[in-house]
Every structure is written in C-alpha cells, then in structure tokens.
Amino acid sequence: MIPIPKSDSKTSESKKSPEPQIEFFPEEPRYSFNDLILPDSVKDQILDVADYAENSKIVFETWNFQSVFKQSKRVGINLYGAPGTGKTMAAHAIAKHLGRKILAVNYADIESKYVGETPKNIRKAFEAAKSTNSILFFDEADAILSKRVTNMTSATDVSVNQTRSVMLMVMNDYQDFVIFATNFIENFDPAFMRRISSHIEFPLPDLKCRRQLWEHYIPKEMPNDIDAVEIATKYEGISGSDISNAILMAAFKAARRRESIVRKELVFESIEATIASRRSNQGLKLVEEGSEVSS
Ligand SMILES: Nc1ncnc2c1ncn2[C@@H]1O[C@H](COP(=O)(O)OP(=O)(O)O)[C@@H](O)[C@H]1O
Ligand SMILES: [Mg+2]
Numbered sequence: 281m282i283p284i285p286k287s288d289s290k291t292s293e294s295k296k297s298p299e300p301q302i303e304f305f306p307e308e309p310r311y312s313f314n315d316l317i318l319p320d321s322v323k324d325q326i327l328d329v330a331d332y333a334e335n336s337k338i339v340f341e342t343w344n345f346q347s348v349f350k351q352s353k354r355v356g357i358n359l360y361g362a363p364g365t366g367k368t369m370a371a372h373a374i375a376k377h378l379g380r381k382i383l384a385v386n387y388a389d390i391e392s393k394y395v396g397e398t399p400k401n402i403r404k405a406f407e408a409a410k411s412t413n414s415i416l417f418f419d420e421a422d423a424i425l426s427k428r429v430t431n432m433t434s435a436t437d438v439s440v441n442q443t444r445s446v447m448l449m450v451m452n453d454y455q456d457f458v459i460f461a462t463n464f465i466e467n468f469d470p471a472f473m474r475r476i477s478s479h480i481e482f483p484l485p486d487l488k489c490r491r492q493l494w495e496h497y498i499p500k501e502m503p504n505d506i507d508a509v510e511i512a513t514k515y516e517g518i519s520g521s522d523i524s525n526a527i528l529m530a531a532f533k534a535a536r537r538r539e540s541i542v543r544k545e546l547v548f549e550s551i552e553a554t555i556a557s558r559r560s561n562q563g564l565k566l567v568e569e570g571s572e573v574s575s
Pocket of ligand 1: 315
C-alpha cells in the first residue's frame with residue numbers, strides 16, 4: 281500500500297494547514313509461499329491459520345454462523361521475529377494463498393502528529409480493507425501491540441495509547457482476518473493477546489534453510505564459484521535478508537570491476553560487512569541503554 285496524501289505534502293509542515301488525508305489502496309500480493317524459505321513447521325503453522333481464516337469466512341459469513349456464535353471469530357495472526365526473516369513476505373503469501381488482495385499499513389505511515397488523526401487513519405484502513413475485500417496487514421506494528429504506557433508523560437505516549445484503544449475497539453467489530461508483523465515486543469498488551477489467536481515465530485534460518493536461501497538467491501545465469509553448503513556452514517546467525525543482500529552487493533561489485541565470474545570471496549566480504557555493521561549498531565545501542573540507566 282502506498283498512502284497518498286491528497287494535498288501537497290509541503291502543507292503538512294505547518295500545523296495550521298489542513299491535515300493531508302491518507303488513502304489506502306489494496307495491492308496484489310507480491311509473494312507466494314513458493315518464494316518463502318522457512319522451516320516446514322513454521323510454514324505449516326502459517327497455512328493452518330490461513331486455511332482457518334478462509335473456512336471461517338465460509339462458516340461464519342456464508343453459512344451465517346455469526347448469527348448464533350457471537351464472539352468466536354478471533355482470527356488475528358501475529359508474525360514475529362528478527363528483522364529480515366520473511367514476515368512481510370509471509371503476509372503477502374497468506375493473502376495470495378487466500379486469493380485476495382493485501383492492504384498493507386505501516387504504523388509509521390498512519391501515525392500523525394495531529395492529535396486524533398492516527399485513530400481516524402486506523403478506522404479508515406479497516407473500512408478500506410472491508411470495502412475492497414482485501415486482507416488487512418499492519419506491518420511493523422510493535423508500537424501498537426506493546427503494552428500501554430501507564431505513566432504517560434509525553435504527547436506521543438497519550439497518542440499511542442489512544443491508537444491502541446481504537447484499534448481494540450475496531451478489531452472487536454471486525455469480522456475478518458487481520459495480520460500483524462512485529463520485530464520485537466517486550467511487553468505484549470494482554471488485551472491484544474486475547475484478540476490475536478495465533479502468534480508465529482520467524483526464526484533466523486537454520487543450516488538447511490540458509491543453504492536453500494543461498495541457492496534461491498543465486499541466479500543460474502550468474503557465473504560464480506559459490507558453494508551453497510560451504511557458505512551456509514561458514515556464516516550463521518544471519519537472516520534471509522542478509523543473504524539476499526549479500527549476493528546482490530557481491531554481484532554489483534563484480535559487475536563494476538567487469539569480472540567474468542562472481543567469486544565467493546566477494547560474497548564473504550559483503551556478508552562480513554553486514555555482520556560487522558550490525559555488531560557496531562548493537563554496540564551503540566548498548567551504550568545508549570547504559571547511559572539511560574545511569575542518568
Ligand atoms: N524466509 C525467507 N525466504 C526467502 N527470502 C527471504 C526470507 N526472509 C527474508 N528474505 C529476503 O529478505 C527480504 C526482506 O524480507 P522481509 O519479509 O521484508 O523480512 P521482515 O518483514 O521479517 O523484516 C525479502 O524481500 C527477501 O529477499
Ligand atoms: Mg517487514
């Protein structure tokens with residue numbers, strides 16, 4: 281989904297100007313389960329939920345079980361795990377599996393600095409999904425699903441709490457399946473826990489998945505001396521996203537140097553650069569957290 285501000289984006293800089301309206305458009309799912317490399321157990325869990333969602337529409341809506349079963353349709357799903365493990369891809373794959381479009385909403389896109397606008401945007405997203413019969417997907421939903429802030433000190437906290445309350449209310453009335461993806465939730469709000477029936481963890485790829493990922497992302501047309509088993513064994517603790525990026529970076533390097541083949545050393549270099557930059561980011565984060573404690 282690409283939220284399109286109706287008015288000129290420049291006007292949003294000034295608080296006096298009217299708030300640009302966000303509109304939501306569903307899109308064709310960009311991935312299918314064939315594109316996703318995950319342990320079978322994780323794929324099976326996702327398919328179970330997707331099939332339940334599909335059958336739930338038939339049972340509750342078409343056969344009108346909703347007239348007698350009032351509150352049994354908790355078909356929310358939360359895909360959680362480290363960044364770059366395929367959660368966004370999986371949301372698209374689920375929509376594709378269900379033969380429906382996806383309406384993806386990123387929390388950052390709907391968050392508004394205008395008090396009261398974010399909850400309005402949430403309602404709008406639900407309405408748009410309903411009227412277009414698309415699967416609603418809240419990506420990067422960490423802020424929405426984590427525990428409500430109790431000692432509110434800033435306007436942001438008040439606004440996030442407000443957003444959550446609206447989200448819970450709208451979800452109560454919503455009859456369809458909603459997908460959430462989150463990278464990290466320390467304190468999951470119990471109210472959401474009750475409404476979201478399945479939580480599926482996306483692990484970092486194990487050796488078998490890493491091998492499949494390396495094989496998948498090396499195009500047959502690219503001349504190379506990469507051994508998928510060797511590289512999968514050599515580097516662990518990396519994500520699918522790290523793997524696809526490393527290959528692409530190495531390919532560009534080789535192309536720029538007009539090499540006749542993409543040598544594996546180039547891929548090693550790029551994966552090592554990724555690992556090193558993540559280490560230094562984590563180091564920074566630890567320093568920041570430490571300074572917060574001491575202040
Ligand atoms: N499980 C996976 N299978 C195949 N490709 C993956 C997988 N995980 C990540 N990727 C690659 O990394 C990119 C980012 O994945 P994404 O689904 O956005 O991760 P997340 O939403 O978990 O941060 C994908 O476009 C794909 O190239
Ligand atoms: Mg994502």
